[in-house]
Amino acid sequence: MPLIDHCTLRTHDVDRRAQEVIGYGFAFDRSIGALEFDTWWARVFRKPGYPALFIDQAFVGGRGTGSLIPGWVDAHGDRRFHHIALLVEEIETAIGVLQNKGVAFSGEIVGNRGSDLRQIFTKPELKDGxxxxxxxxxxxxxxxxxxxxxQADGLMESTRLP
Structure with a gap:
């Protein structure tokens, strides 16, 4: 361990991006369904032996106002990973190891100790500011x-630049 848990693509059109990943043998995870948040939504795709692919977009129209996703896609396109998630046994230990190597984190751990899911993002790499x-x-x-x-919404908001 660690292993890659999932990779996330941001897009303006989940359905269009999904067609490409389905062509690579990934399938929509119907057990999860579409995940809806305040200003954005996502679908998860899986293929045995591969990390999950999480594809997200802002809602179209007023509901998507304020989402970080459209600005990110406009700046960087939808053919790159927004993030790669590393599965770790003990998140505090992993944070300490990376901090000792100069890696900074944005926000706090999302999810309580002992819960089924805990997550944290590093501070974002900047490209063209x-x-x-x-x-x-x-x-x-x-x-x-x-x-x-x-948790996913809180995690996303932790990378909002001032």
Whole structure:
């Protein structure tokens, strides 16, 4: 361990991006369904032996106002990973190791100690003065393979630049 847990693509059109990943043998995870947040939504795709692919976009229209996703896609396109999540056994230990190597984190760990899912993002790499990619550390327990909407939304907001 660690292993890659999932990779995230941001886009303006989840359905269009999904067609490409389906062509690579990934399938929509119907057990999770579409994940909806305040200003954005996502779908998860899986292929045996590969990390999950999480594809997200802002809602079209007023509901998507304020989402970080459109600005990110406009700046960087939808053919790059926004983040790669590393599955770790103990998130505090992994944070300490990376901090000792000079890696900074944005915000706090999302999820309580002992819960099924805990996550944190590094501070974003900047490209042309805009937030670009981040690394996620993720700790999972009890076989939980899903994503929790309040946590995912809080995690995303942790990378909003001042």
């Amino acid at each position: 805009k937030a670009f990619t981040v690394l996620e550390l993720i700790e999972r327990h009890n076989g939980y393979a899903g994503f929790l909407p309040p």
